[in-house]
Every structure is written in structure tokens, then in C-alpha cells.
Amino acid sequence: METRLFKYFLAIAQTGTISKASRELHVTQPTLSRQLKELENELGTELFIRKQRQMVLTNAGLQFQTDAKQILSMLDHAKTNVQEIDNKVVGTIAIGCIESNAAELLAQTIRLYHEQYPGVKIELYDLDSTDIQERLDQGMLDLGIVLKPSETAKYHVKDLNLKDSWGLVVSKKAFLNQDEISKAEMRKIPIFVTRNNLIQTEMTTLLGIPLSELNVIGKQNLVSNSLYLAKNQTAYPLCAKGAFIGATTDLKFLLLKDASLIEQQLIWSKQRKVSEIVQRFIELLVKQDQKSN
Numbered sequence: 400m401e402t403r404l405f406k407y408f409l410a411i412a413q414t415g416t417i418s419k420a421s422r423e424l425h426v427t428q429p430t431l432s433r434q435l436k437e438l439e440n441e442l443g444t445e446l447f448i449r450k451q452r453q454m455v456l457t458n459a460g461l462q463f464q465t466d467a468k469q470i471l472s473m474l475d476h477a478k479t480n481v482q483e484i485d486n487k488v489v490g491t492i493a494i495g496c497i498e499s500n501a502a503e504l505l506a507q508t509i510r511l512y513h514e515q516y517p518g519v520k521i522e523l524y525d526l527d528s529t530d531i532q533e534r535l536d537q538g539m540l541d542l543g544i545v546l547k548p549s550e551t552a553k554y555h556v557k558d559l560n561l562k563d564s565w566g567l568v569v570s571k572k573a574f575l576n577q578d579e580i581s582k583a584e585m586r587k588i589p590i591f592v593t594r595n596n597l598i599q600t601e602m603t604t605l606l607g608i609p610l611s612e613l614n615v616i617g618k619q620n621l622v623s624n625s626l627y628l629a630k631n632q633t634a635y636p637l638c639a640k641g642a643f644i645g646a647t648t649d650l651k652f653l654l655l656k657d658a659s660l661i662e663q664q665l666i667w668s669k670q671r672k673v674s675e676i677v678q679r680f681i682e683l684l685v686k687q688d689q690k691s692n
Contacts, residue, residue: 404438405467407431412464415453469538479674489518490676495531495543498622499563500641501663508684519676527620528595535668541677546598547662554666559688563639563661565606566654568629580653582608589634591625594618606658
């Protein structure tokens with residue numbers, strides 16, 4: 400099975416139509432339709448439900464989408480490893496990062512790394528800790544920065560010196576003259592919390608407030624998903640200060656008084672040997688983290 404078939408399939412899955420995928424791939428629609436049919440015949444199952452204006456993945460298609468991404472990722476890693484043997488510092492590093500001030504540390508590290516190794520491309524993904532771990536397990540990420548505590552038995556772990564602070568993103572209208580919020584005040588307002596089960600379990604220790612005493616009306620994976628709730632004063636996302644970069648016209652960050660600082664970890668899979676370019680990135684990031692302490 401040729402790799403281009405994987406790329407054709409993934410383009411159709413992403414765009415939802417053969418016409419859009421053909422424009423993106425610079426391949427004619429009849430060619431793309433024929434290649435998809437050949438792929439389905441080879442696999443012995445339909446990957447899409449053909450509707451009038453959209454291609455919808457079947458259950459088999461959803462599974463093949465995950466597998467195809469992993470296969471292409473592994474091939475990219477194999478190519479990188481071979482090129483490193485020839486002393487060509489090229490390749491791609493895929494990094495997942497939680498919404499926190501760790502993004503600033505990553506930005507500093509990427510800038511310095513790119514100056515030394517301009518042939519290496521960086522893929523950066525905003526994800527929560529759960530998604531980062533899943534993608535590391537699937538081989539779709541090389542590195543991840545997650546909240547501590549996280550379940551890390553399957554990963555190499557480097558605790559970061561960098562700390563962040565808990566707080567709420569709130570409507571300026573509702574909290575005109577406040578820069579901080581007390582635990583007593585937070586008990587009275589509707590909030591959204593992380594969907595990470597381990598963090599939820601540790602919330603009493605981290606915040607000094609039993610989760611059962613908070614008015615939790617929902618869960619979020621990324622803070623950006625719940626900002627409109629804060630703007631409309633429906634609910635306020637509980638998050639790291641670094642997840643909210645600067646005040647806007649309508650929103651601001653309130654620091655939670657007397658809460659423990661947020662600790663963070665750099666993790667990578669124990670199941671695969673990291674490439675030389677990833678190892679160099681790890682070393683540079685750790686060095687930058689030590690400087691920031």
C-alpha cells in the first residue's frame with residue numbers, strides 16, 4: 400500500500416469532500432475517487448458513507464484515520480533517523496503543550512533551537528494533559544508538557560522548575576475592581592473545571608477547596624472553548640494564569656488567593672527511542688527552564 404493513498408484518504412477525511420481534497424492535493428476528482436475505491440477494495444470495507452455533498456467516515460474509516468496518521472508519523476520518524484545517520488540535522492518534532500506559561504518557555508526554546516538547527520520543523524499543538532498522553536501513546540507526538548500530577552508510569556519525566564498560578568477568567572463587568580478572588584467568593588459563582596480526572600481528584604489539595612463545595616457546571620479541555628461563557632457571565636473557567644494571555648476588552652484574569660502553585664512536567668514515551676533531534680530539544684528546554692528559575 401503506497402503512502403500517497405494514506406495522504407489521499409486523510410485529505411478527504413479532513414475536508415469532507417472529494418472536490419475540496421482534490422484542490423488541496425492538486426489531483427483531479429476522477430483520479431482521487433478511483434484511488435479511494437482501490438483503497439477500499441484493498442481493505443475490503445467502505446471507509447466513507449457517500450452523501451450528496453459530504454463524505455462521512457464509517458466506523459472502519461475512523462479507525463483507519465487513526466492508523467493512517469500513526470503510520471505516516473512513524474515513516475516521518477524513520478526518515479529523520481536515517482538522515483541523522485548521514486549527519487543531516489533535519490526532521491520534525493511534534494510537541495503537545497497544555498495551556499499555561501509553559502507555552503512561553505516552549506517559544507523561547509524553539510527560537511534558540513531554530514537558530515541552531517534551521518532544518519528541523521516544529522509542530523506545536525495546544526492540548527490538555529489527557530490528549531497529550533493519548534497522542535504520545537499513538538506515536539503522534541514526540542514530547543508533551545502536562546500538569547502535575549499526571550499519570551506518568553509510561554513516560555520519561557522531567558519535572559520543570561517553571562510554576563504557574565490558579566485563577567479564573569472572568570467578565571470585567573462582573574468583577575470591576577478585583578485582581579484576586581478568595582476561596583469563599585469562588586464557592587458562590589458558577590465555574591468550569593478541567594476534564595482531567597486526576598487533576599479533579601487532586602483539586603482539594605491543589606486549591607485548598609473540596610471540589611464538592613464548588614459550583615461546577617461543566618468541564619473543559621481547553622480554556623479557549625469556555626471564554627464566551629465567561630464573557631456572557633454564564634460560567635468562569637478555572638485555569639492557569641498562563642492560559643489567558645493579557646486582558647481583553649471584556650475579560651480579565653483573577654488570581655486565586657492562597658492556592659498552591661501549578662507544577663508542570665515534560666514527558667516523552669518509554670516505548671520508543673527518541674531521535675537525536677528530539678534529545679537535543681529536550682536538553683535545550685531543560686537548560687532554558689533552569690535559567691528561568
